[in-house]
Amino acid sequence: MKIQSRRRIANVTGVALVGTLALAGCGSNNNTTATSSGSSSTSASSTGCATGTLSGEGSTAQKNAIDQAITDYQTTCPGATVNYNGTGSGAGVKQFTAGQVAFGGSDSALKSVPVAGATVTEQAAADKACGSPAWDIPMVTGPIAVVYNVKGVSKLILTPAVSAKIFNGVITTWNDPAIAAINPGVTLPATAIKVFFRSDSSGTTENFTKYLAAAAPTAWTAASGKTWTGKGEGKQASSGVSNAVKATDGGITYTEWSYAKDDQLAMAQIDNGGGPVELTAPAVSQALSLAKQAGTGNNIILKLDYTTKAPGAYPILLVTYEIACSKGKDAAKAKLLQSFLKSFASSGEQAKLVTIGYAPLPANIQGQVNTAIAALS
């Protein structure tokens, strides 16, 4: 009895330890990849270095990517310090508009229609804070994986309509004829489908529901937004939904690619009508290259083509923007920001992001981004 209870205590401490390690792991994870690949990077050294301190705040979706970029930039330019605080897109825009940070990170571009209850648009407020037009510069591409955990099923193809019906609770078991029809040769069990969603408001949810609304307009009737409108159980953050799927037979969710890879979860192939596409960096870049520029000039607002039928294009993704003043109030800071963004958008840095779960900007968009960065002053 005594031994048993002692073992139980050991179990508890063990879990507490694992929890702490896992949390600590989040922070240190990037550093190791940075040091292993940082020395080989010479692409950033072609950028003119600037000195000083720069701070940014916003989207958590791009946090790992920007941390990597910051580490690399600071290695190349020892005189520069860049800080990025991942507090959420809303907070990033707010802090940028309040003039607290030199650049904001956001999952969506500044809105030119007023949000509910506000009198000025985000764009107008940011322009006013800058004293010059504020620009949205797409920088990080975050693929969204549809991950599942069904015993004995290692390959799964989903169409937009079937995904929508799974996520709004119309299809409730894995051996539903609708799933079987698009997965010939796969033996599906009668397990109940357990849908998990992000309980915190997030850009991942927003982009995933936008995809469902655009690609399956008849099946997905709920609204799209940062808050989930389908069915299922809500878990906190990407780690929460990923862990829930991992622990639940019959579970399915949408999550950032890096979490799907780290937790070794099975990812569904997406068939928009042009054949099933596996989630790979080139497939995501290809889908992004089809996005339309909805902004004007150097204010690059990308309108993603979620319905694309292009073969080999993976359509579920999100793009995070860096929001910056086209004419910085502080010349030295503006120069540092320009130099940092230039290094961030460089092909070397973008390619490196693939190892931590992001996709590189496609060439056509990278060109526009570089033009915009060069025009910053």
Add this chain to the structure above:
Amino acid sequence: MPNITGVSAVDELSGPERHGPPQGNRASTGRLGDRIFSGTARGAGILVIAIVTLVGVFLLSQAIPALAKDKVNFLTSTQWNVDATPLQFGIANLLWVTVLSSALAMVVAVPLGIGVALFITQYAPRWLRGPAASLVDLLAAVPSIVYGLWGLQVLGTHMDGIQGFLIKIFGRLPLFQDAGVAAASTILTVAVVLAIMVLPIVTALSREVFAQTPTTNMEAALALGATRWEMIRTAVLPFGKPGVISASMLGLGRALGETVAVTVILSALAGSAPWSWSMFNGGETFASKIANNAAEFDSPQKAGAFMAAGLVLFGLTFIVNAVARAVINRRKAFVE
């Protein structure tokens, strides 16, 4: 002799030294030390009142504009739609989940806490009292994120059986209906974790009051032939009741406002989920709802809606404490 008849020793004094025991405000002698002390004490009191009032004012000022635009009944609606116009938000779900999880937590924690306190003060051998008390207090030092992870990953895996058993026996009652949420993430699991979190508060305060039971009362009970349990029932528990009540209320306040552990454990439900009274359902409490959405307050109206929810929690805690105070005041006469 006059001492026995109730005449104080001061009466015996004569001359300039003759004055009664200091009373009330006149206790101040006007010396610098006295004035500094009474000033700081008064300042501390005013500061606390000011902080609480300002928190209330802040919540009100943020919430009122959003509440004015709310198109559904704020208290009875279950909708939460703050992104679009018209603004529709109500707190019925949040209120139910918050109250249910905290109430269940108290059902577990209060009897357990009283039991632990009685064991430590009445039954435990003297050498065990100190270590046992410290160990319980140590529970209060565990960060709530650890409780959250433990609840989800350890306790949660053992809740399946308990939950299945309860559903099998009481399943027909609305409170015990199966809601299809994984056992590790139900309101009941949260309640058990909350109970463990408030246990040290209930235990520590109860222990203190039980320890102060007048020895004469206890000895009198024992002398009249009471057993140990009868002595506790007739002497210790009545004496400690107000203390136990205020300890419970302090614990309840913690349970109502707990954020991180609840956010980690409890499964949120989509807005379209049907209303359920069940303790095996998921949901969000006031605090977890605000925490889940705090990063994306992009409009004053949206923030206002969440502040309004926070205001209800503020009010709820206030009411709970006021009721507790009233109960304690009514009991006081019995104790003295």
